[in-house]
Amino acid sequence: MGHAVRAVYTYSGMADVAVETHDPDYQSAVKSLWDNIVNKKYYITGGVGSGETSEGFGPNYSLRNAAYCESCSSCGEIFFQWKMNLAYHDAKYVDLYEETMYNALLGSTDLEGKVFYYTNPLDANEARTPWHVCPCCVGNIARTLLMLPTWTYAKSADGVYVNMFVGSTINLENVGGTDVQMVQATNYPWDGKVTITVNPKVAKTFSLRIRAPQRNVSGLYRGTPEADGITSIAVNGVAVKHATDKGYAVIKRAWKAGDTVELVLPLKVQRVRASDKIEATRNKVALRYGPLLYNIEKVDQDVSKALGADSPLTTESRGDLLGGVVVIKGKFADGSPMMAIPNFARTNRDPVAPPPPPGPPPGADTRPPRRPATSILWIKEA
Ligand SMILES: [Zn+2]
Structure with missing residues (x-):
């Protein structure tokens, strides 16, 4: 509260x-x-x-x-x-x-x-x-x-937690008795392949715990089809079986500099529906791809249209759009094309709307009447 x-x-x-x-x-x-x-x-x-x-x-x-x-x-x-x-x-x-x-x-x-x-x-x-x-x-x-x-890593006395999948080189001090350089190469969240190179200063045995993403943590929302977990993990090119603990895939072994871990995360277009207890999202659907929510925008289509409940949804990599994004494509119920862009890239192509008038920090009742939305996340579903 x-x-x-x-x-x-x-x-x-x-x-x-x-x-x-x-x-x-x-x-x-x-x-x-x-x-x-x-x-x-x-x-x-x-x-x-x-x-x-x-x-x-x-x-x-x-x-x-x-x-x-x-x-x-x-x-x-x-x-x-x-x-x-x-x-x-x-x-x-x-x-x-x-x-x-x-x-x-x-x-x-x-x-x-x-x-x-x-x-x-x-x-x-x-x-x-x-x-x-x-x-x-x-x-x-x-x-x-x-x-x-x-945000990318956490560590404990006996290992490293790989929390985020981000192209990076990050040094972790004092893991299992040595310092470890972690190098990630990935194009996530546009695709699900991640390569992690583990470079301990001295070869040591410790655990690598890799987050196996769960997309439906909040009980308010459910995305389908399921796209949880990790599809595959290989160490130095050899597929490994792993235990799972508190949402992490655990790989314990003697690590030496140059060891590589390749994993594939399942990225799928999901339709997300909210609990009926939320009035604002009834009969609406949100689109998600990996961790990214998507918006439909007036600059591309009529945002008041309903999405066909059975309309197939596909992705397309658009290097020319919004600095390079993966868009989601489908059809509205009337058969016209629908294109959704990542929520983070919303309202970057609008004709410039006038800024809100100056005033106190906006609270519930002091905001001016709302104009019609030009970019929406929850899409009507027919
Ligand atoms: Zn603030």
Whole structure:
């Protein structure tokens, strides 16, 4: 309850106290708060805060598409999930912060990173702005995205947790008695192939725990067909069987510099439907590919049309569009073509809409009447 940004910052600190002190009251509290947010007050983009209270949470299941979802609450939501992952070593927390990062947070800036959204409604109808009378988000977005190395790995005394799949070279100190350089090469989330080179300074035995993504962590949303887990893992070219623990594929062996792990993640176009308890999304469907949610935009089609329930959905790599994206294609119920673009790239091609008038930080009742949305996430389904 209350102000969504302050809430998730507070809960992040509470998760720290819980893990440091093992205080059962703190542990119980952070798990209860987590459950209420994720299973009753959580947007499919990983954003929080419906804005029905001042910059805050609404009642359970009250998730209107004219969401508040302040960019700072996306940052705080990532911090909270990250702290919960450090506390409980469960990959589901990373599944959630990956979702928030690729959708609610990444889409808060334009593709050039020059203008930003303070609020992130799911049915967008405004241009991003260069500044806001309450300038908290402008620095927060950048510092959170710049912490990508922090979000990518975690470590324990006996191993490394591979949390994010991001092309990178990152050094981890003191893993199983040595320092380890981790190198990832991947085009994820556009395709599911990931190559990880493990370079310990000294050959040592330790565990590599690789997140096996679960796409339906929140009980509010269900995507089909299923696209969870890891399709295959090979070490130095040889397929390996692995145990799974708390959402991680575990490979324990003696690692030496140059060992490579190749894995394939199942990326499929999913139709996601929300719990009937959420009024705003009834008879609507969202499109997802890997961690990415998709929007349909007025610049490409009439966004009030309904998507055919049985319309096949395909992907197409479009290097010429929005800096290079994979689009989803299908047909509306009337047979006309539908094209969806990643939610993070939304409203980058609109004719410039006038910025909202200056005023106090927008709360539920102070915003001007909404214009029709030009970019929507939840599509009518026929
Ligand atoms: Zn903010």
